[in-house]
Amino acid sequence: xxxxxxFRDPEVIAGVVREIARTVDPxxxxxxxxxxxxxxxxxxxxxxxxxxxxNIELVHGPGCPVCVLxxxxxxxxxxxxxxDDVILTCFGDMMRxxxxxxxxxxxxxxxxxxxxxxxxxxALRIADQNPNKHVCFFAIGFETxxxxxxxxxxxxxxxxxxxxxxxxxxxxxVPAMRAILDSPDMRIDAFVGPGHxxxxxxxxxxxxxxxxxxxxxxxxxxxxxxxLESILMILHQLHAGEARVENQxxxxxxxxxxxxxxxxxxxxxxxxxxxxxxGLGFISQSALAIKPALAAFDAERIFxxxxxxxxxxxGAQCGExxxxxxxxxxxxxxxxxxxxxxxxxxxxxxxxxACAAYYRYAVHAETVGA
Amino acid sequence: MTVVRxxxxxxxxxxxxxEMAHGAGGTASRRLVExxxxxxxxxxxxxxxxxxxxxxxxxxxxxxxADGFVVKPLRFPGGSIGELAVNGxxxxxxxxxxxxxxxxxxLILEEGLPASTLESEIEAMAIAARRAGVPIVGGDTxxxxxxKADGMYVxxxxxxxxxxxxxLDPASIRPGDKVLLSGPIGAHGITILLARGELDxxxxxxxxxxxxxxxxAALLETCPxxxxxxxxxxxxxxxxxLNELVHAGDYGVALFEERIPMHDAVRGACELLGLDxxxxxxxxxxxxxxxxxxxxxxxxxxxxVPGGEGAVLIGEVRAEPRRRVIGVNGYGGTRVIDMLVxxxxxxxx
Numbered sequence: 001x002x003x004x005x006x007f008r009d010p011e012v013i014a015g016v017v018r019e020i021a022r023t024v025d026p027x028x029x030x031x032x033x034x035x036x037x038x039x040x041x042x043x044x045x046x047x048x049x050x051x052x053x054x055n056i057e058l059v060h061g062p063g064c065p066v067c068v069l070x071x072x073x074x075x076x077x078x079x080x081x082x083x084d085d086v087i088l089t090c091f092g093d094m095m096r097x098x099x100x101x102x103x104x105x106x107x108x109x110x111x112x113x114x115x116x117x118x119x120x121x122x123a124l125r126i127a128d129q130n131p132n133k134h135v136c137f138f139a140i141g142f143e144t145x146x147x148x149x150x151x152x153x154x155x156x157x158x159x160x161x162x163x164x165x166x167x168x169x170x171x172x173x174v175p176a177m178r179a180i181l182d183s184p185d186m187r188i189d190a191f192v193g194p195g196h197x198x199x200x201x202x203x204x205x206x207x208x209x210x211x212x213x214x215x216x217x218x219x220x221x222x223x224x225x226x227x228l229e230s231i232l233m234i235l236h237q238l239h240a241g242e243a244r245v246e247n248q249x250x251x252x253x254x255x256x257x258x259x260x261x262x263x264x265x266x267x268x269x270x271x272x273x274x275x276x277x278x279g280l281g282f283i284s285q286s287a288l289a290i291k292p293a294l295a296a297f298d299a300e301r302i303f304x305x306x307x308x309x310x311x312x313x314x315g316a317q318c319g320e321x322x323x324x325x326x327x328x329x330x331x332x333x334x335x336x337x338x339x340x341x342x343x344x345x346x347x348x349x350x351x352x353x354a355c356a357a358y359y360r361y362a363v364h365a366e367t368v369g370a
Numbered sequence: 371m372t373v374v375r376x377x378x379x380x381x382x383x384x385x386x387x388x389e390m391a392h393g394a395g396g397t398a399s400r401r402l403v404e405x406x407x408x409x410x411x412x413x414x415x416x417x418x419x420x421x422x423x424x425x426x427x428x429x430x431x432x433x434x435x436a437d438g439f440v441v442k443p444l445r446f447p448g449g450s451i452g453e454l455a456v457n458g459x460x461x462x463x464x465x466x467x468x469x470x471x472x473x474x475x476x477l478i479l480e481e482g483l484p485a486s487t488l489e490s491e492i493e494a495m496a497i498a499a500r501r502a503g504v505p506i507v508g509g510d511t512x513x514x515x516x517x518k519a520d521g522m523y524v525x526x527x528x529x530x531x532x533x534x535x536x537x538l539d540p541a542s543i544r545p546g547d548k549v550l551l552s553g554p555i556g557a558h559g560i561t562i563l564l565a566r567g568e569l570d571x572x573x574x575x576x577x578x579x580x581x582x583x584x585x586x587a588a589l590l591e592t593c594p595x596x597x598x599x600x601x602x603x604x605x606x607x608x609x610x611x612l613n614e615l616v617h618a619g620d621y622g623v624a625l626f627e628e629r630i631p632m633h634d635a636v637r638g639a640c641e642l643l644g645l646d647x648x649x650x651x652x653x654x655x656x657x658x659x660x661x662x663x664x665x666x667x668x669x670x671x672x673x674x675v676p677g678g679e680g681a682v683l684i685g686e687v688r689a690e691p692r693r694r695v696i697g698v699n700g701y702g703g704t705r706v707i708d709m710l711v712x713x714x715x716x717x718x719x
Binding site: 001004008010011013014017044045046047048049050051095096105106108109110118122224340341351359360361362 | 387388389390391397398568569628634637638641643644697698699700701702703704705706708711712
C-alpha cells in the first residue's frame with residue numbers, strides 16, 4: 001500500500017534504529033514528548049519502545065481529543081441526547097467515554113437516539129433525512145477536525161437547515177503545550193510535534209517553543225519510520241545545542257498550513273476566554289466557541305445544558321498522565337478498576353489515549369490486570 | 371522484564387443491561403456467556419467453550435452446534451444471510467473435526483418481508499447445503515410484527531460425526547507449535563461494513579463466506595496427530611480466537627505481523643477507520659495450531675486444496691509471555707494483540 005509500506009519497511013527502519021543508537025549519548029537522559037495521541041498509538045502499535053535506547057524516554061502528551069474532554073462536558077452532551085426530540089451524533093471514540101451517569105453507548109442502550117458518524121457531514125445528512133428531529137453533532141478535536149465542523153456549519157447555513165446544531169468542544173493545541181511548558185513539574189527536552197494538527201495550522205505556531213523555551217520541535221508523520229526519523233532529528237538538534245522547529249512530515253504538512261481551512265475556522269469560531277481541560281485545568285483562550293452570528297447552530301445557545309463541573313473519580317490520575325508526569329501503569333487504577341472495557345478516565349477509551357494504548361499494546365508492562 | 375497476568379478467572383457479569391458489545395464476540399460476549407448464561411446450565415460439555423459441543427452417543431463421537439444470524443444488510447457482495455447461516459454452522463462443526471450430517475433451520479420473519487426476498491434466501495441456503503452435501507432436515511418458522519425484526523433472522527443447528535482420526539486437544543499444545551491461517555483475513559467484516567453504505571468508501575471486496583471442511587479434511591488426512599486445535603475466527607476475528615486459546619492455556623502465541631495475509635482493501639479500510647484487521651470477522655477461514663514437525667506438511671496440504679492457496683503459517687506458540695498473544699514485526703518491535711473490546715462493526719453475521 002503506497003504511503004504506508006515504504007514507511008514500515010523493516011530494513012529501512014532497522015537502519016534508522018542503528019543510526020539512533022550511534023547518535024545517542026549514553027551518559028544523557030532524553031525526555032521527548034509526543035504531543036499527539038496518534039503518535040502515542042503508533043508508538044505502541046508498532047512496538048517502537050522496543051527498538052529505542054533505554055535512555056530515550058517517550059512522554060505521552062495531551063493531544064488526544066476525548067482524553068482532554070472534562071466529564072462535565074460529556075454530561076452536557078448527554079443531557080442534550082436525553083431529549084426526545086434530539087438525535088445526538090458523535091465520533092466513535094466518544095461512544096464509550098464515561099459521563100457521571102454512564103457512557104453515550106449506555107444511554108443509547110436505554111433508548112436515547114445516539115448515532116456514530118465518521119464525518120460531521122454525515123450528521124448533516126441525518127438532519128436532512130429527519131426534519132421532525134433536531135440533530136446535534138457532538139464536536140470534539142483539535143485543529144484537525146475543527147475545519148470540517150466549521151464547513152459543516154457553513155453548509156447547514158447555506159442549506160437553510162433549522163434542525164441542526166453543533167455542541168462545540170473544539171480545542172487548540174498550542175495553549176495546552178504552553179501550559180505544559182509552564183507547569184512546575186515540566187521535565188521535557190523536546191517535542192515530537194503533532195502532524196495532523198500542523199497540516200492545518202502550519203509550523204509557525206510552535207516557534208515560541210524553540211525561541212522562548214529553547215526546546216526543539218519536530219513535526220512528525222505517524223508511520224514508524226516517521227517517528228524514528230523525528231527522534232533522530234531531535235537528537236541532532238539537542239547535541240548541537242539548537243532549538244528549532246523542523247518539519248519531518250513535509251509530504252503532508254506545508255510550512256504555512258492550510259489557509260482555506262484556517263479561514264473556515266475563523267469564519268465560524270471564536271476563542272473562548274477559557275476552557276476546562278481534563279487534568280490540565282482551565283486554560284485561557286484554548287477552545288473554540290461558535291460565533292454569535294451563527295447562534296442558530298450553537299447547541300449551547302439552543303439547549304439548556306447543566307454546565308456542571310465534575311472532578312475526576314477518586315484515585316484516577318488522568319491529569320498526571322496527561323501532563324507526562326506519570327506513566328499509565330503508575331496510576332493507581334490502571335488495569336484494575338480502569339480498563340478498556342470499563343474505563344474510569346477517557347485516556348483508557350480512545351485508541352489515542354495513552355492508557356488504552358499502553359494497556360492494549362505494551363508487552364513489557366510490569367503488571368497488567370486480567 | 372517479565373510479564374505477569376492473573377490466571378484465567380470466570381468473568382463476573384455485573385452489567386445492568388444488554389448492549390451491542392455483548393453480541394460482538396469480544397470480551398463483553400465472553401462475560402455474558404461465561405458469567406451469566408453458562409453458570410445456570412453448568413455441565414462439562416458446555417464448559418469446554420468449544421465451537422461445537424462434543425457428545426458421545428453409544429460410543430459414537432457426535433458434534434452439535436447452533437448459531438444465530440442477524441446480519442444487516444441481508445444481501446452483501448459475495449453472499450447473503452441464507453448462505454452465511456449454512457456455512458457458519460457447518461464451519462463450527464468443521465473446526466471441531468466433525469463431518470456434517472444434517473442441518474436444521476429456524477426462520478424469524480418480519481411482517482412485510484417481500485416473499486421474493488425470503489425465497490432467494492431459502493434458495494441460497496439450499497445451494498450452500500447442496501454444495502456441502504448436507505441436507506436441511508427440519509426447522510421452525512415464526513413471524514413477528516412489522517418493525518420488530520430487521521427483515522429476517524435465521525438460526526441454524528448442525529450435527530456431525532467427529533472424524534475418528536482427530537485428536538484435537540488444546541492441552542497438547544507445546545511451545546514451538548505453529549499457527550496456520552487458511553487465507554486472507556477481514557474480508558467478511560469489512561464487506562458488511564461497506565455494504566451498509568454509511569461510509570463513502572468503495573472497494574472491490576467480497577465476503578469470504580465458504581465451507582472450510584475441505585481444508586480440515588486435508589489436514590486430517592495429512593497430520594491427524596499433529597493437529598491440536600482449530601477455530602473459525604468469526605466475530606472478534608483472529609485476535610479474539612487466539613486470545614481465548616491462550617487464556618485457557620499455559621503458553622502464549624506470537625504472530626509475525628508481516629506474514630498475516632489480507633486484501634489491500636481490508637488493510638486500507640482498517641488503516642482509514644482505525645480498526646485492527648485481526649479483530650475483523652471472517653466467515654470462510656480457519657486457524658489451526660499444528661505440531662512443529664507437521665507444520666510444513668500441514669501448510670502444503672491446505673494449499674493443495676482449491677481456495678487454500680493463500681494459507682500461511684502466521685505465528686508460533688511460545689512459553690513466554692504466557693496467556694498473551696503478541697505481534698512481532700520485522701524490525702523487532704512487539705505489541706500485545708488483545709481481544710476485541712467493544713463493538714466496532716455491529717451485526718456482521
